[in-house]
Amino acid sequence: MPYHSNPLDLAFHALSDPTRRAVVSRLADGEAAVSDLAEPFNMALPSFTQHLKVLEDCGLIASEKRGRSRWCRLVPERFDEAAVWMEAERRRWAGRLDRLEVYLDTKEEEDGRYQESD
């Protein structure tokens, strides 16, 4: 991603990969050690930790070392930011369709009246 990318750019970029989305899904259920997170994926650990780095760099997850393991958890604020943007667009779109429906209903009613008075 270009160096000037904003947080929302980075969050959506991070979510554009199925492995990274699967990690987010898993962490939505609670924190997990990197080794447990990696377990379901048929992937070399360095490739997997690269995915974790993308998620951590954009602020979707955080991690900390505990003894010999590194643990990851979801950071909901960044995720919410992206989800809120999507929901706002959906509502705007839905609002537009509602207004269109009201307009078409009114038009139909008016057309009906004109036909009755013909």
Next chain:
Amino acid sequence: MPYHSNPLDLAFHALSDPTRRAVVSRLADGEAAVSDLAEPFNMALPSFTQHLKVLEDCGLIASEKRGRSRWCRLVPERFDEAAVWMEAERRRWAGRLDRLEVYLDTKEEEDGRYQESD
């Protein structure tokens, strides 16, 4: 994006750019001609149409030629697919926090009882 990317990968990738998100926002208000869509952006038309191509290739928008203009419209199904995924994760996360709260409340209550009987 790699050739095997799935629709959700492509949708999130398309949304990882501020110009493309602005186009989606504008089209949520209704269809628009490419020239009107491009107008607010300080960008050469070929670069702008490249952004439209990314949005169209992943199915977030559709376009058609009318006379001498090309018109674009949002395709809500693909957008909804991405929004639904995000909302499901958020709910899962919220559900986990609710369960944690219930657990902590119960624990606090129990701890209180133990202290009373001390």
